Amino acid sequence: MKTLIIVAHPQLADSATQAFLKAGAQLPDVTWHYLDERQSINVAAERQLLLVANRVILQFPLYWYSAPAILQIWEEQVLQVKGSLAGKELGVVVSTGVKAEAYQAGGAEQFTISELLRPFQALTHKLQMTYLQPFVLSQFAHLSESAKQRLFIAYQQYLTLSVSAAFSERESWFVERLKRMIAAKPELKDRVTLILEQLETQQEQLDELQWTLQMMKASENDDE
Amino acid sequence: MMTNDWLQQQINELAVTSEHYEEQALFRALAELVTEQEKRIEQTQGEIDGRTWDERQW
Numbered sequence: 001m002k003t004l005i006i007v008a009h010p011q012l013a014d015s016a017t018q019a020f021l022k023a024g025a026q027l028p029d030v031t032w033h034y035l036d037e038r039q040s041i042n043v044a045a046e047r048q049l050l051l052v053a054n055r056v057i058l059q060f061p062l063y064w065y066s067a068p069a070i071l072q073i074w075e076e077q078v079l080q081v082k083g084s085l086a087g088k089e090l091g092v093v094v095s096t097g098v099k100a101e102a103y104q105a106g107g108a109e110q111f112t113i114s115e116l117l118r119p120f121q122a123l124t125h126k127l128q129m130t131y132l133q134p135f136v137l138s139q140f141a142h143l144s145e146s147a148k149q150r151l152f153i154a155y156q157q158y159l160t161l162s163v164s165a166a167f168s169e170r171e172s173w174f175v176e177r178l179k180r181m182i183a184a185k186p187e188l189k190d191r192v193t194l195i196l197e198q199l200e201t202q203q204e205q206l207d208e209l210q211w212t213l214q215m216m217k218a219s220e221n222d223d224e
Numbered sequence: 225m226m227t228n229d230w231l232q233q234q235i236n237e238l239a240v241t242s243e244h245y246e247e248q249a250l251f252r253a254l255a256e257l258v259t260e261q262e263k264r265i266e267q268t269q270g271e272i273d274g275r276t277w278d279e280r281q282w
Binding site for chain 1: 228230231234235238245246247248249250252253254256257258260261262264265268269271272275276
């Protein structure tokens, strides 16, 4: 699966959040594409990028409950109703300076992030794409180090894992990451290989137990 | 079979000793996944045992 990240941020160089996300996006089959306000949009090139992607991520800080202007301009120039985006996925990665709890009925901001991002959901629907649950970063600078590390991996999974991935897919995601680490880091090979083998053994064990349980349930249903 | 504690210990050691942020993050997330994996194994095994010993099934 190929993922394209469209980044809209007027002060990208000053954004610790975007630098953090960019480090997370250094993955195979993930393209980081920044919309530079100082340059005009090359419509054909943008459409070509969209064409080869399976998952498109719109990534931006929430400005006045919407995206920065450059993203609106990009949408107007690049998107076409009769394009070939049907069947692809669209996700929104949005950062906010306000705490997450504020975005709810009765909260300081009154409206949920899902409500505020509704135009993107409508756009996705119009383009016959599948809308992914938004990925929200609230008050990134205030997060603890362990929360940031958790976010780092959650973001990578948002870019690369299938929608509503089952637990077995999440296990396989880590198996793949460990295999890549073994190939890239000879000094870690022995230790990581042992971890990988044990992880896969437990994955098999869980699969077999779940299969056994399903068989038991099925036979109980037959008895009734 | 190696113990579950052994696996967690190995993962945590690598999370602490790694000099690369993304590796640390990966190992910490892996430790959480393994905790969840072991919980599911235990719960599923428990449910199988419960059904096996259900007197209505005798």
